[in-house]
Amino acid sequence: MKLITAIIKPFKLDDVREALAELGIQGMTVTEARGFGRQKGHTELYRGAEYVIDFLPKIKLEVALTDDMVERAIETISDTVGSGRIGDGKIFVTSLERVVRIRTGEENESAL
């Protein structure tokens, strides 16, 4: 079991959700996040004075999957949000030790 954590541009969220649902993925969690990578921040202007936004608004998307789904999920997310330009985001994959569905007490792959 793996946890995919994808940092994406906020306006791509709906597309990603639809594409992942088509793969048969049943659930996901999103968090409004802020951050920067190579894109860095940008400057804004208020009453003639510039100020810097270091941390840009992003969406952090988390999906727990069985191992055999991981490659397809990564491909789907990359294809959906990728524009080829800086600031598209990043995908992290981590191993999951144990998963529990609270309602039934089911564990691991049957809980995904």
Next chain:
Amino acid sequence: MIELEYALNTFYLLVCAALVMWMAAGFTMLEAGLVRARNTVEILTKNVALYAIACVMYFLVGYALMYPDQGINGFWSGFGFGIPAEHQPDAVLAGGIDYSVMADFMFQVVFVATAMSIVSGAVAERMKLWSFLAFAVVLTGVIYPLQGYWSWGGGFLDALGYSDYAGSGIVHMAGAAAALAGVWLLGPRIGKYAPDGKSRALPGANLPLATLGMFVLWMGWFGFNGGSELAIAGIESAGNVARVFVNTNLAAAAGLIAALLVARSLFGKADLTMTLNGALAGLVAITAGPLAPTPIAAIALGLVAGVVVVFSILGLDRLRLDDPVGAISVHGSCGILGLLAVPLFDAEAGFVAQLTGIAVIGGFVFLASALVWFLLAMAVGIRVEPEDEQAGLDLAECGMEAYPDFAHGGD
């Protein structure tokens, strides 16, 4: 016929008073939008409290000080109390009385609140709430009414020929002078100026609210200037009122356009908050004489005001006078501009009288305010502690947040 005119004028004055009262909401929204989120509750508290204080103080001593039955001399009217008796029906029917005493009080009292509202935005985000409210008691009870007596109340500025239709000087520049004294004694907000003196942006939290505030003020201004004709019954008065509305509206529009264009050419982007200040600058400038100019002249005056306000804001920033909402520039610089423009359109007004009025009103309100601010600073302090300023005045002064997250009952 006299009865009908009296009733209509009184009704008109009361409706305009309600419009000007609503400007308190405009100032409140403008200021709440232009401060940072952590100072929202405090600026709202300040604005509602100052309105209430202005109403009570002006009723108790202000109105009697500004409009005495018989002033002692041109400079000092003598203390009185409350509002004089209402007109008797026989006196009204005899002619020469245009509207009710109570309606006049109602129309006057909302102007005091406007002057005080101007101060609140300029000293935002760093002044102690209770020191500000103590200052409001003195400004609305004594400082404003006394200088108001000198002109509108029939004192020495009136005798000199000083001309100020709806109060570019008496209300707006007076408020700005009090604000300037406060800003000067308070110092800038923490972090506003870099060690090398460069001005930093401290962006306002809610620009939709600030924009709504601008429109509310613009609407209220029809009562402010339109009502200052003090009559609507009759062809001449009705025509004057309509002309004042047109000129007021055009000056605001022109001020907005000018500020938008100037900010665009200076900064390379359309700067919304400068643009909002531009509309208010046009409104303040036309207030000294909204009746005499042609509509084209009103546009010209508004355009000049829109340019003046942007450069005034940048200039005050250079002097490290930190005015978060631009109140001193909008009401002070453009108030002076409006007063100096009066003689261009009105042959009865003169530059000497206007300059005298500017110096007397501006100088008196600035010095009297500085004295009160100074005494308050000595007695209880006027500035919050640095850690309270950084945490936000909402927590320090009001113990609450405008947008509390993760709150629960506390038990």
